[in-house]
Amino acid sequence: MAPSFVASGPSGVAIRTRLKYLAPDDEKVLRVVGAHLGSLASVDLKARCRDGLSHSGGSWAVRKRELTPLSSSRWAGSITKATHDQWALARRCQLTHIQNLEAGVRTLTHRLSLPVGQKGTKGAPGGYRSRREWHAKSRRLRVLEDRLAAARADREAGLVHVVRGGKRLARARHHLDQAGLTEGEWHRAWEAERWFLAADGESGKRYGNETIRISPDGEVSIKLPAPLTHLANAPHGRYVLACRVTFAHRGTEWADRVAANRAVAYRLHLDADRDRWYVTASWQIPSIPTLPLDAALAHGVIGVDMNADHLAAWRLDAHGNPTGAPRRFFYDLSGTAEHRDAQVRHALTRLLHWVRTCGVKAIAVEDLDFTAEKTREKHGHKKRFRQLISGMPTGKLRARLSSMADQTGIAVIAVDPAYTSRWGAQHWQKPLTSTTRRTTRHDAAAVAIGRRAQGHPIRRRTAPPPAHRSDEQGHRTVQAGRRVSGREGTRPRVPGPRTRSVHAGRGANAGNQNAQHRSGRSAEHESWLQDSPPLSL
Structure with missing residues (x-):
C-alpha cells in the first residue's frame, strides 16, 4: 500500500x-x-x-x-x-x-x-x-x-x-x-x-x-x-x-x-x-507548506468515496470510529462540459460546508487514476463499466477539491485506493446497518478510506490466534488509539446486568456479583438452610 x-x-x-x-x-x-x-x-x-x-x-x-x-x-x-x-x-x-x-x-x-x-x-x-x-x-x-x-x-x-x-x-x-x-x-x-x-x-x-x-x-x-x-x-x-x-x-x-x-x-x-x-x-500564488499529517488528523477525518453520481462521506473520530450518519452529495455528469463542471463544483461546496460544521480539519479521498483502467481490452465486453469509469472526472475532482479546500483551511489527504470498496463492504457495511439506516457499499468504502488515512487497519477486529477459538480467549479490539497500552488485549468485563432497561455497571448490585443468582456464581454453591416455622401457626 x-x-x-x-x-x-x-x-x-x-x-x-x-x-x-x-x-x-x-x-x-x-x-x-x-x-x-x-x-x-x-x-x-x-x-x-x-x-x-x-x-x-x-x-x-x-x-x-x-x-x-x-x-x-x-x-x-x-x-x-x-x-x-x-x-x-x-x-x-x-x-x-x-x-x-x-x-x-x-x-x-x-x-x-x-x-x-x-x-x-x-x-x-x-x-x-x-x-x-x-x-x-x-x-x-x-x-x-x-x-x-x-x-x-x-x-x-x-x-x-x-x-x-x-x-x-x-x-x-x-x-x-x-x-x-x-x-x-x-x-x-x-x-x-x-x-x-x-x-x-x-x-x-x-x-x-x-x-x-x-x-x-x-x-x-x-x-x-x-x-x-x-x-x-x-x-x-x-x-x-x-x-x-x-x-x-x-x-x-x-x-x-x-x-x-x-x-x-x-x-x-x-x-x-x-x-x-x-x-x-x-x-x-505562493506555495504554502502542507499541514503535517498528524496535525490534520487531530480532530478526526471525513472519508469521501467518489462515485458516478454522488459523493459518499462519513465522519470518523480520532480513533477511527464512524460517528453520526453518512452523507451523500449528488451530482449529474450528463450534458455539456460546463454543466458537468458546475455539478462537481456544487457538490464539493456542499461537502466543504458540512465539513466545517463538523469541526473536522481533514478530508480523505482516494488517489484515483483510471489511466490504465479505461482500456477497451482490459474489461472486454463490459462496455457500461468502461463508460462508468471513463465518465468519472477524477482529475477535475482532485483539482477542484484541493483548490476549494485550501480556501477553507481544510487539508486533503490522498490514500491508496486498493480494495477500499471491497474491504469496506466486507467489514463495515453489515455492522453499520440498522433498522432505521441502510448502509450502502459506498458508505462503507468512505469509512475504509478514512481509516486508511488515519493509519488504522480497515478490519474492525483482530481475530484471536488459531489455537484459541473458545470464549476463554475473547475478542481483541483495535478500536483504541495506536499508542494505548493493552490495545490488543481482551476486552475487560464490565460488571452488571446485560439488560436494555439497566445499563451495565449501574444496577443496585452491580458491584456485588454474588448477590445476582446466575449460573456459575458463588451464591449458587453456598449451603442452604430452611428457616423454622413461625410459632403463631
Missing part, C-alpha cells in the same frame, strides 16, 4: 467575469484583433511543430523577432509562449496515448496466447470465450500494433498533431446534424476558438499588465497590434472598451494585486453559443 499524504494546495488562481454592455464598435475591434493575432498564432505553431526536437532558445528568439513587426514585442512574447505550452501539452498527450496502446497490446497478446474458454485468475484475465471473439481480437491486435508503431515513430521524430480550435469541433464540421449546428453557427464557433486575445502579466508595470490592462475601477484597455493602430480611441495606440468589469469571486484579492502593480494575466474570449464575451484573470 502506498502511504497516505497531504495533497498540496493550488499554485495559481483563475477568475472570470462577463464583459457586459459592449458597444458595437467594441465587439468589432475585439473580433478584428482576435482574428489578426489568431492568424499569427497559427503561423507560429506551424513553425514550432516544424522545428520538432531541434528547437532551441535561438529559434524561439527568431520566431519572436518575426512576429514583433506584425503585432508588438509583448504580443509576440505571449504568442510564442502559448505556442510552446501547446506543443509541450501535445507531447505529453502523445506519451499517454503510447502508454495506452502498449497496455492494450500487452492485454491482447496475453489473452490470445491462452486457450479459448480458459478462465482467468485473480491477477490476470483468461482466454476469450469463443473462436469468433479470438479471431476479432487478433485482428484488433494488428491494428493496435500499427498505431503503436506510427505513434512511436512520430515521437522519436518530434512530430505532434495539433488542431487550433479543437479536434472535436473540426470533426463536427462533417457531422453538423449530429452536432446540432448549422454551417454558419459552426463557422462562428470555429473562428472564435481560433482567435488569440491573451496576454501575460508583468510585475512592476501599471496595473500588472501592459497589453491587456484592467484598472481597479474596471476599465478595460487593449494595446492594439501595429497594423491596427488606426482603430485606437486612446493615446499610445490603445483601445478602451465602453463597459466596466467587476470580479465577484476573489475580487478583493484581484484589486489588491492590481493596485500594487503585481502581475496578472488576462484572456478575452467569446462564447459562440451564448454570444457573450468573457474576461479571465489569472495569477500565481
Whole structure:
C-alpha cells in the first residue's frame, strides 16, 4: 500500500467575469484583433511543430523577432509562449496515448496466447470465450500494433498533431446534424476558438499588465497590434472598451494585486453559443507548506468515496470510529462540459460546508487514476463499466477539491485506493446497518478510506490466534488509539446486568456479583438452610 499524504494546495488562481454592455464598435475591434493575432498564432505553431526536437532558445528568439513587426514585442512574447505550452501539452498527450496502446497490446497478446474458454485468475484475465471473439481480437491486435508503431515513430521524430480550435469541433464540421449546428453557427464557433486575445502579466508595470490592462475601477484597455493602430480611441495606440468589469469571486484579492502593480494575466474570449464575451484573470500564488499529517488528523477525518453520481462521506473520530450518519452529495455528469463542471463544483461546496460544521480539519479521498483502467481490452465486453469509469472526472475532482479546500483551511489527504470498496463492504457495511439506516457499499468504502488515512487497519477486529477459538480467549479490539497500552488485549468485563432497561455497571448490585443468582456464581454453591416455622401457626 502506498502511504497516505497531504495533497498540496493550488499554485495559481483563475477568475472570470462577463464583459457586459459592449458597444458595437467594441465587439468589432475585439473580433478584428482576435482574428489578426489568431492568424499569427497559427503561423507560429506551424513553425514550432516544424522545428520538432531541434528547437532551441535561438529559434524561439527568431520566431519572436518575426512576429514583433506584425503585432508588438509583448504580443509576440505571449504568442510564442502559448505556442510552446501547446506543443509541450501535445507531447505529453502523445506519451499517454503510447502508454495506452502498449497496455492494450500487452492485454491482447496475453489473452490470445491462452486457450479459448480458459478462465482467468485473480491477477490476470483468461482466454476469450469463443473462436469468433479470438479471431476479432487478433485482428484488433494488428491494428493496435500499427498505431503503436506510427505513434512511436512520430515521437522519436518530434512530430505532434495539433488542431487550433479543437479536434472535436473540426470533426463536427462533417457531422453538423449530429452536432446540432448549422454551417454558419459552426463557422462562428470555429473562428472564435481560433482567435488569440491573451496576454501575460508583468510585475512592476501599471496595473500588472501592459497589453491587456484592467484598472481597479474596471476599465478595460487593449494595446492594439501595429497594423491596427488606426482603430485606437486612446493615446499610445490603445483601445478602451465602453463597459466596466467587476470580479465577484476573489475580487478583493484581484484589486489588491492590481493596485500594487503585481502581475496578472488576462484572456478575452467569446462564447459562440451564448454570444457573450468573457474576461479571465489569472495569477500565481505562493506555495504554502502542507499541514503535517498528524496535525490534520487531530480532530478526526471525513472519508469521501467518489462515485458516478454522488459523493459518499462519513465522519470518523480520532480513533477511527464512524460517528453520526453518512452523507451523500449528488451530482449529474450528463450534458455539456460546463454543466458537468458546475455539478462537481456544487457538490464539493456542499461537502466543504458540512465539513466545517463538523469541526473536522481533514478530508480523505482516494488517489484515483483510471489511466490504465479505461482500456477497451482490459474489461472486454463490459462496455457500461468502461463508460462508468471513463465518465468519472477524477482529475477535475482532485483539482477542484484541493483548490476549494485550501480556501477553507481544510487539508486533503490522498490514500491508496486498493480494495477500499471491497474491504469496506466486507467489514463495515453489515455492522453499520440498522433498522432505521441502510448502509450502502459506498458508505462503507468512505469509512475504509478514512481509516486508511488515519493509519488504522480497515478490519474492525483482530481475530484471536488459531489455537484459541473458545470464549476463554475473547475478542481483541483495535478500536483504541495506536499508542494505548493493552490495545490488543481482551476486552475487560464490565460488571452488571446485560439488560436494555439497566445499563451495565449501574444496577443496585452491580458491584456485588454474588448477590445476582446466575449460573456459575458463588451464591449458587453456598449451603442452604430452611428457616423454622413461625410459632403463631
